[in-house]
Amino acid sequence: MTEKKKSNNFLSHIIKADLEQNRVKNNTVITRFPPEPNGYLHIGHTKSICLNFGLAEEFGGQCHLRFDDTNPDTEEEEYIKAIQEDVKWLGFDWGKNLFFASDYFEQLYKWALELIEKNLAYVDEQSIEEIRANRGSLKDPGKNSPFRNRSVEENLTLFEKMKSGGFEEGEAVLRAKIDMKSPNMNFRDPILYRVRKSEHPRTGDKWVIYPMYDFAHGQEDAIENVTHSICTLEFEDHRPLYEWFIENLSVPSKPRQYEFARLNLDYTVMSKRKLLELVKENHVDGWDDPRMPTIRGMKRRGYPASAIREFCSRIGVTRKNSIIALSTLESCIRENLDETANRVMAVLDPIKVVITNLNDSEILEGSINPKNPDLGKRKIPFSNTIYIERSDFMETPPPKYHRLSPGGEVRLRYAYVLRCDEVIKDEKGEVIELRCQYFPETKGGKKPSDGRKIKGIVHWVDGKDHIKANVHLYDRLFSVENPLGNKDEDYRNFLNKNSLVTINDGLIEKSFLDMKSESPFQFERLGYFVLDSKTSNDDQFVFNRTITLKDNWAK
Numbered sequence: 001m002t003e004k005k006k007s008n009n010f011l012s013h014i015i016k017a018d019l020e021q022n023r024v025k026n027n028t029v030i031t032r033f034p035p036e037p038n039g040y041l042h043i044g045h046t047k048s049i050c051l052n053f054g055l056a057e058e059f060g061g062q063c064h065l066r067f068d069d070t071n072p073d074t075e076e077e078e079y080i081k082a083i084q085e086d087v088k089w090l091g092f093d094w095g096k097n098l099f100f101a102s103d104y105f106e107q108l109y110k111w112a113l114e115l116i117e118k119n120l121a122y123v124d125e126q127s128i129e130e131i132r133a134n135r136g137s138l139k140d141p142g143k144n145s146p147f148r149n150r151s152v153e154e155n156l157t158l159f160e161k162m163k164s165g166g167f168e169e170g171e172a173v174l175r176a177k178i179d180m181k182s183p184n185m186n187f188r189d190p191i192l193y194r195v196r197k198s199e200h201p202r203t204g205d206k207w208v209i210y211p212m213y214d215f216a217h218g219q220e221d222a223i224e225n226v227t228h229s230i231c232t233l234e235f236e237d238h239r240p241l242y243e244w245f246i247e248n249l250s251v252p253s254k255p256r257q258y259e260f261a262r263l264n265l266d267y268t269v270m271s272k273r274k275l276l277e278l279v280k281e282n283h284v285d286g287w288d289d290p291r292m293p294t295i296r297g298m299k300r301r302g303y304p305a306s307a308i309r310e311f312c313s314r315i316g317v318t319r320k321n322s323i324i325a326l327s328t329l330e331s332c333i334r335e336n337l338d339e340t341a342n343r344v345m346a347v348l349d350p351i352k353v354v355i356t357n358l359n360d361s362e363i364l365e366g367s368i369n370p371k372n373p374d375l376g377k378r379k380i381p382f383s384n385t386i387y388i389e390r391s392d393f394m395e396t397p398p399p400k401y402h403r404l405s406p407g408g409e410v411r412l413r414y415a416y417v418l419r420c421d422e423v424i425k426d427e428k429g430e431v432i433e434l435r436c437q438y439f440p441e442t443k444g445g446k447k448p449s450d451g452r453k454i455k456g457i458v459h460w461v462d463g464k465d466h467i468k469a470n471v472h473l474y475d476r477l478f479s480v481e482n483p484l485g486n487k488d489e490d491y492r493n494f495l496n497k498n499s500l501v502t503i504n505d506g507l508i509e510k511s512f513l514d515m516k517s518e519s520p521f522q523f524e525r526l527g528y529f530v531l532d533s534k535t536s537n538d539d540q541f542v543f544n545r546t547i548t549l550k551d552n553w554a555k
């Protein structure tokens with residue numbers, strides 16, 4: 001990591017005080033990022049990643065990557081691999097601290113036995129529906145299960161039966177024996193273990209009982225000596241239970257849980273279940289579709305990892321839920337690319353221009369990146385046939401139009417002033433060619449000899465010496481701020497129908513070949529574009545638009 005900024009949020013204050021008052025075991029701050037491998041990581045996860053890895057780094061500690069693989073129904077090896085790649089790509093390193101909840105199944109099982117032996121857990125054979133109904137509500141207390149007062153011996157026997165496959169899914173669960181009348185619903189005899197007979201990606205069919213999140217998470221933290229276990233606010237009500245397990249079990253350390261507000265972004269959805277739906281129903285081209293809010297999607301879109309980290313640092317960490325504007329993320333991308341992207345010209349909707357008073361061709365020069373003059377100049381071929389953008393010409397322009405029109409003048413970027421003398425149309429009346437004159441004395445930004453002012457400047461690409469590329473113009477995936485905000489309408493109805501426009505045979509300045517890289521380029525006046533890592537190759541270049549130069553969505 002290069003940014004050595006100190007964070008200034010309530011969590012860093014807590015950690016600082018804990019260290020000062022010697023409350024941290026071995027003086028080593030340990031945090032963790034605990035993804036469930038049931039999907040790819042998204043921008044919401046990056047907030048948690050930046051926070052957990054960032055705090056560990058800031059206080060000289062360590063951050064663990066721990067897979068919370070306690071649900072064999074939805075978890076896959078594919079996700080385990082991808083999550084590691086994505087965290088690395090974001091710029092973080094867990095070193096040798098890679099862990100799996102499934103590595104602790106044996107220990108967690110022993111702790112379940114410990115609770116049973118202390119008469120703090122029992123096997124419940126009510127159906128899932130009965131358990132739910134007897135849990136009560138915020139207004140009504142719950143009802144004790146008829147199985148609640150089983151003897152320790154009977155519970156040990158029945159839990160062993162659960163473990164050895166003697167119960168089918170839903171026939172029995174292990175529950176903590178706490179308080180069915182507690183005002184905190186999480187204390188009403190929470191389920192600790194359930195039967196699941198599907199294959200686990202790492203432990204295969206070794207286990208048929210799996211621990212619930214609440215029973216697993218804190219104990220996993222304790223095993224790893226995690227000092228600050230940071231999760232999102234929905235888990236605030238689970239904290240007393242987290243502490244109850246830590247107090248009642250012979251765990252090796254006493255981690256503490258802290259909560260922060262999750263990231264919500266407008267114009268997108270973030271739940272993995274919904275993202276999976278978009279993939280499965282082919283609304284997008286996979287988890288790495290450049291419109292997806294996934295780390296892979298953003299990577300393929302050309303978002304630099306450092307810009308995403310900057311976004312996470314800018315939005316800060318609080319305990320107040322809010323919705324962040326997607327434009328905040330987009331400004332971070334723009335600011336970053338303005339500094340880092342090399343420039344070329346490209347014409348995506350070309351109109352041919354023939355320069356009638358020019359015979360030779362020549363090589364002009366342009367800055368590779370005006371923000372970084374050390375990079376020097378690029379070589380731009382120029383000849384008597386060029387292309388400009390169709391939208392930079394108007395046959396009957398409104399007043400104060402500064403681009404090209406019949407009889408009008410415009411400056412070609414890095415080249416000369418041009419005057420349009422003649423408009424050629426096809427039989428349908430569509431403009432197919434402009435005949436123009438150039439003014440040799442105006443090379444490289446000089447004024448015409450009579451000193452007249454040229455207000456407009458347009459980009460162009462040489463007619464002979466260029467490369468062709470297909471270009472994906474990506475835009476926001478949803479056309480409304482809150483796709484989930486309308487209870488009566490499915491969020492998929494709010495997908496932005498223009499979120500992808502494909503252009504074939506866009507023309508790109510030849511110098512791109514000299515500078516070719518995986519980083520985004522600025523196509524001057526058009527936006528930032530990156531080679532598509534999935535489909536582009538040397539026979540057919542494909543570019544993804546990372547972002548427009550200006551915010552087209554601003555109200």
Ligand code: ATP
Nearest residue numbers: 034035036044045047048231232262263270271272
């Ligand atoms: P989703 O709701 O998208 O399925 P999840 O919370 O179930 O996400 P996990 O794999 O359990 O996904 O998340 C791993 C970690 O990332 C958790 O610690 C969780 O708190 C954090 N996290 C997930 N979504 C967000 C978010 N939107 N903002 C901040 N942190 C998040």
Ligand code: MG
Nearest residue numbers: 035036068213
């Ligand atoms: Mg989760």
